Each structure stands twice: as C-alpha cells, then as structure tokens.
Amino acid sequence: xxxxxAASENAPEAMESQPVAGDELLANPNQxxxxxxxxxxxxxxxxxxxxxxxMPCKGDTVFVHYVGTLTDGTKFDSSRDRGEEFQFKLGEGNxxxxxxxxxxTMKKGEVCILTCKxxxxxxxxGSPPKIPPNATLVFEIELIRWLGEDLSKAKDGxxxxxxVIKGEGYKHPKSEALVExxxxxxxxxxxxxxxxVKFNLxxxxxxxxxxxxxxxxxxxxxxxxxxxxxxxxYAFGKHGKPEFNIPPNATVEYETTLxxxxxxxxxxxxxxxxxxxxxxxxxEKGTVFFKAGKPDKAAKQxxxxxxxxxxxxxxxxxxxxxxxxxxxxxxxNLAICDLKLSKNNAAISNxxxxxxxxxxxxxxxxxxxxxxxxxxxxxxxxxxxLKVLEINKENREAKRHANLCTAQLQQYARKQKQIxxxxxxxxxxxxxxxxxxxxxxxxxxxxxxxxVIEVLPSKNGDNGHTTPITLAHTAEAMEKDVFSSALExxxxxxxxxxxxxxANTVT
Numbered sequence: 370x371x372x373x374x375a376a377s378e379n380a381p382e383a384m385e386s387q388p389v390a391g392d393e394l395l396a397n398p399n400q401x402x403x404x405x406x407x408x409x410x411x412x413x414x415x416x417x418x419x420x421x422x423x424m425p426c427k428g429d430t431v432f433v434h435y436v437g438t439l440t441d442g443t444k445f446d447s448s449r450d451r452g453e454e455f456q457f458k459l460g461e462g463n464x465x466x467x468x469x470x471x472x473x474t475m476k477k478g479e480v481c482i483l484t485c486k487x488x489x490x491x492x493x494x495g496s497p498p499k500i501p502p503n504a505t506l507v508f509e510i511e512l513i514r515w516l517g518e519d520l521s522k523a524k525d526g527x528x529x530x531x532x533v534i535k536g537e538g539y540k541h542p543k544s545e546a547l548v549e550x551x552x553x554x555x556x557x558x559x560x561x562x563x564x565x566v567k568f569n570l571x572x573x574x575x576x577x578x579x580x581x582x583x584x585x586x587x588x589x590x591x592x593x594x595x596x597x598x599x600x601x602x603y604a605f606g607k608h609g610k611p612e613f614n615i616p617p618n619a620t621v622e623y624e625t626t627l628x629x630x631x632x633x634x635x636x637x638x639x640x641x642x643x644x645x646x647x648x649x650x651x652x653e654k655g656t657v658f659f660k661a662g663k664p665d666k667a668a669k670q671x672x673x674x675x676x677x678x679x680x681x682x683x684x685x686x687x688x689x690x691x692x693x694x695x696x697x698x699x700x701x702n703l704a705i706c707d708l709k710l711s712k713n714n715a716a717i718s719n720x721x722x723x724x725x726x727x728x729x730x731x732x733x734x735x736x737x738x739x740x741x742x743x744x745x746x747x748x749x750x751x752x753x754x755l756k757v758l759e760i761n762k763e764n765r766e767a768k769r770h771a772n773l774c775t776a777q778l779q780q781y782a783r784k785q786k787q788i789x790x791x792x793x794x795x796x797x798x799x800x801x802x803x804x805x806x807x808x809x810x811x812x813x814x815x816x817x818x819x820x821v822i823e824v825l826p827s828k829n830g831d832n833g834h835t836t837p838i839t840l841a842h843t844a845e846a847m848e849k850d851v852f853s854s855a856l857e858x859x860x861x862x863x864x865x866x867x868x869x870x871x872a873n874t875v876t
Contacts, residue, residue, distance in 0.1 A: 397412070397414065399414045399415075400412040400413060400414045400484070401413045401414075401474075403470050403471055403474050404470060404489070405470075409486070410467070410485070410486040410488055410489045411466075411467045411470050411471055411483060411484070411485050411486070411489050412483070412484045413471050413474060413481050413482070413483055413484075414481060414482045414484075415479065415480075415481050416480045416481055416482060416509070417478070417479060417480040417511075418476070418479060419475060419476025419477050419478045419479030419512065420476060420477045420478045421476060421477065422476065423476065423477070424473060424474060424475060424476055425459050425472065425473060425475070425512070425515040426459070426460075426473070426518070426531075426532035426535065427459055427460030427461070427473070427518075427532075428458060428459065428460060428461065428518030428530070429458070429459050429515045429516060429517060429518055429531075430456055430457070430458055430459075430515060430516045430518075431456065431457060431458075431459050431472055431512065431514075431515040432454045432455070432456045432512075432513045432514050432515065433448070433454065433455055433456075433472065433510050433511060433512055433513060434448045434449050434454060434455070434510070434511045434513065435447070435448050435449075435455065435508050435509060435510045435511070436448075436449060436508070436509045437506060437507070437508050438506070438507050438508075439500070439501075439504060439505075439506065439507070440504075440505050440506075440507060445499035445500055446499070454513055458518075459472060459473060459515070460473065465485070465489065465490050465491065466488075466489040466490075467483055467485035467489040467490055467506075467508075468483070468508070468510075470489070471483040471485075471508075471510070472510065472512060475510070475512040476512065477512060477513075477514060477515075478511075478512065478513075479511070479512050480509065480510070480511045481509075481510055482507060482508070482509055482510075483507070483508045483510060484505065484506075484507050485505065485506045485507070485508065486505055487502075487503045487504055487505060487506075490504065490505070490506045491504065491506075516529070517529040517530050517531040517596075517598065518530045518588075520584060520585045520588050520597075521581070521584065521603065522584060525600075526600065527581065527599065527600040527602055527603045528581045528584055528585050528597060528598075528599055528600075528603050529597070529598040530585060530588070530595045530596070530597055531595060531596040531597075531598070532593065532594075532595045533594045533595055533596060533624070534592070534593065534594040534595075534626075535590070535593060536589060536590025536591050536592045536593030536627065537590055537591045537592050538590055538591065539590065540590065540591070540632075541587055541588060541589060541590060542570060542586055542587060542589070542627070542630040542632075543570070543587065543632075543633055544570050544571050544587070544633075545569055545570055545571055545633045546569065546570050546630050546631060546632060546633045547567060547568070547569050547630065547631040547633075548567070548568065548569075548570060548586055548627065548629075548630040548631075549565070549566075549567045549627075549628040549629045549630065550565070550566060550567075550582075550586065550625060550626060550627055550628060551563075551564075551565050551625070551626040551628060552564055552565075552566065552578075552582070552623055552624070552625055552626075553623065553624040553625075554613070554621060554622070554623050555621065555622045555623070555624070556613075556615055556619060556621045556622070561610075561613040561614065561615065561621075562613060565628070566578070570583055570586060570587065571583070571669065572666070579599055579603060579604045579605065579621075579623070580603055581597065581599040581600075581603025581604060581623075582597065582599070582623055582625060584603070585597050585625065586625070586627060589625070589627040590627070591627060591628075591629060591630065592626070592627065592628070593626070593627050594624065594625070594626040594627075595624075595625055596622060596623075596624050596625075597622065597623045597624075597625050598620065598621075598622050599620065599621050599622070599623065600620055601617075601618045601619060601620060604619065604620065604621045605619065605621070606618070636676050636677055639677070641681060641683065641684060641688070642688075644677040644678060644681055645677075645678075645688065645691060645692065645695070647673070647677055648673070648674045648677050648678055648695045648699075649695070651670040651671075651673045651674060652670070652671070652674060652695065652698060652699070652702075654670045655667040655668075655669075655670030655671045655702060655875075656702075656875050658670060659702070659705070659706065659875050660875075664705070664706040664709040664710055665706070665710060667702070667706050667875075668703055668706040668707070668710070671699045671702045671703045671706065672699075672703065674695055674696065674698075674699035675696065675699050675700070675703075678692050678695060678696050678699075679696065693726055696722075696726065697723050697726055697727060697730070697876070698876040700719040700720070700722045700723045700733075701719070701720075701723055701730075701732050701733060701736065701875075701876045702875045702876055703715075703716075703719045704716040704719040704720050704723075704733070704736040704737075704740070705736065705874075705875060707719060707740070708736065708739060708740060708743070711743070713740040713741075713743045713744050714740070714744075716736060716737070716739075716740040717737055717740045717741070720733040720734070720736050720737035720740070721733075721737070724737075729760055731757060731760045731761050731764070732874075732876070734753055734756050734757045734760065735753075735754075735757045735764070735766070735767060737753055738750050738753030738754045738756075738757060738767070738770065739770070741753060742770060742773075742774065747774045747777045747778050747781070748774075748778065750770070750774050751771055751774035751775065751778070754767045754768075754770050754771035754774065755771060758771065
C-alpha cells in the first residue's frame, strides 16, 4: 500500500490517538489476540463497533481508511491525509500479515486499533526510511465496506461470492468431480427453487445447473455456504427460465452449500490397468452424449481417452492391442465431433493420428476427405475419396462425394474461364483500338476434371494444408466467393446431406 505495504513519503506527524509507550506491547484487557496461534503478534482493540454481524472473507475487496504510526506516535502513512480510501483483496498477501488477519475480524463501519509485532509487519528489514528494522506498528483502521469475490474466470464481475459460512480445509473440487450441493435460488425477493443435487462438474446443464454455479464450485471448500450473485450470462441468459418465472437477462442469487465432493483421480495417479478401464467408461459416456446431439460434451470424454493412453505405451501384447483400438476409436470419434462443430482442421489432425496406427482405416480416410470437402479443398478431397474407394469400392458416400468434388471443380474452371475470357476480350478490344493486330478467336473447350487438376497446382496454405493456385490469385476480389457459391448451389440441389451416413457413426 502506499499503505501498510510501503511507507508514505509524507513527513512524520504526531497521531492524535494515545501512543503506545516503548517497543513492547502493553497488556490491555480491551485487546484481543487475532493471530491463529495466539502468540500476541497482532492485538486488536475496537474503538467503534461495526454494524450487524457480517465480516469480509478471503478474496473480498475491502475498502478502508487507516493511519499508521510507530510506537512513539510518529505517523508514517495515512489514507485520510491523502483523502482517498484504500482498497485491497483480503487474505491474498497484498498487504502485511497483520492486516489480512485483523481486517478479517472487522464489521462494516467498525474502527479498531491493530498493534502489530514486526513478524506480522515488515520484519527484520523494516521499510526504510520511515519504518525501522524490527518495528512494532500501530494502525487505526476503519472498515468502510467490501465487495464479494469475483469468481468468474473472465473476471468480469459476473459471479460474485459472499461467504456465509466458511468451509473446511483448503481442498476444492476440480472439473469432473462428483459434487453434492444444496441450492436455494432467489429472484426479486422470492425463492424460485430449493433442492439437493449430485452431479459431475462440467455436466451441470444436464441437471439444470446454471454455468455460474459450476464455475464457482471449483473455489468452494467442503461445507461452505455462500451467496452467489449471477449476472444473466452466468445464469439463465437472454431466454430466462419460464418455468421459474425468471424473465430474460435477469440477475439471480443462489445460496449454495457444498455438502460434499469426491476427488477425481488424475491420469498420473492411475496405473496402466486403471487407465484402460477408465478409457472404456468414458468412451461409453461420450457415445451417450454424441447420440443425444451434444458433440462438444462427447469430445470432452473422447479427449480423456487420449489423455489416459496416448503417452502410455508399456503394455503387454493383448493390452497393447486394446490400447491401440481405444485410441483409434477416440481419434475417429473426435473427428466426427470436430466435423459437427466445424473444427475441420482438428478433424484432419485426428484422422492423421488414426492413419499412423492403421494406414488403411476406411473411416479415417473418409472423415479426412469430408473435412477437406468442408474446407472447399475439392481437389484434395477428391483424391481422398478415391483412396476410400480403393479400400472399399462399395462405399456409396465416397462415390457420391467424389462425383460432387468433380462437379465443383468443373464449375470452378468454368467460372475462371468466364472471368479471364472477359478480361482477355477487354484487352483485345483495347489493343484493336490502338491499331494492334490481335487474333481474338481463341479455341476453347468444356473443362474436364483432368483439366482442372492439371491447372490447379498446390502450395502450402495458412491452415497447414494445400490450397489451389491459379492466375486468380492476382485478382482475388473477383473470384474469392467461387468455391463457397458452388457449395451453396450443391446444397440447394440437395447434393449435400449432412456429413453422410458413414461420417455420422461413432465407433
């Protein structure tokens, strides 16, 4: 603090309150020892009682006025002299230990005197030039107000916690942990729901849990009860909750008690057999989510298989086969989820991982081709669909999409011919105008797939894959929408039906 964490530059002045004589703390029946070990390091004397019974908690932002003096009455710092409140986050080490301990015992409006031994202040070094080594300090502090702790990951004030009853210990539930909570939801002064519920963190929406509660619970301790104020984006959003009579964009409160939680075993805590067992369990869980139309949640489960097994290679023969099959299933299913979520480059990456383990995997080649198709990489997609047909000539979806790629490429070539035909015609007319002899009769023919592939060499694109190169790169503004318009035409004609039956099947 210009505050209790650093000496003020103001010249020393005598403090109006009675100084403490000598460097030893005086015995005073009105003083309370607020240190955890009761070693007399921080003594508190209330000069003016505060309001109500509530006190700030760790993580709250507190606002105070203070005057700091040495035991001889020499003032070294004062927020009152500066005419502005001082604020800090309580219990996070932003101020001297004595302040974190003492202010946590204060009530709103309270004024107290904290007498702080050097071990709880600036220690053996002091804070030159105003605070000497091993100095006992005296602070008059007024607690003006405090704000609850912002638990939102974005620190946007959307989830504010006000602790009602502190929890036990320092352990908190992590993502995926099974939690048991008691919830009391309030809006406009009325209770709209009250219930006990068990769920895994990350799956709360399956149980009607607002996202803000899930985020907050990762900061709770066992048996903690806190009042959470949730802004709309962390509660029920723009749609509200009609069954609870909550309007759109409403701020709500939830009194939340963490009754208990079960710690989730980390991957590094499991042996090889446990990892295989857990991989089977989460694979089934991911399939349930996928079939329910929740590819984002399914992908989280499939990624767990990768985390469990990708770097675990020391398996005996039978378990090694099982491990590889689980990884192949995980990568293939992640590729489906990626396609559903329009993460096409990620889908390609997952397919490539399958092909390292199983080079002739039909599904991997097909889903790779579908990702290229969705990226408008029709030339490369065509090659990939042909690869699928080499493996299985009866794959109807591969045949259909290979033909569609041919149609898109032909349409692209016609568009290019039209653009540059018009351009050359204009050049010819300009040359004619200036008296140049130009043969404007240029033989043309309907482009074929071979023509298109021949005139579309490739280069590495920004996305790490190959992209077509033509003269159009010099006139990008004229042709930038050719591929996308061709794709839209195909959709209108019913040529694109989702991702094809094969691409929609989880393994």
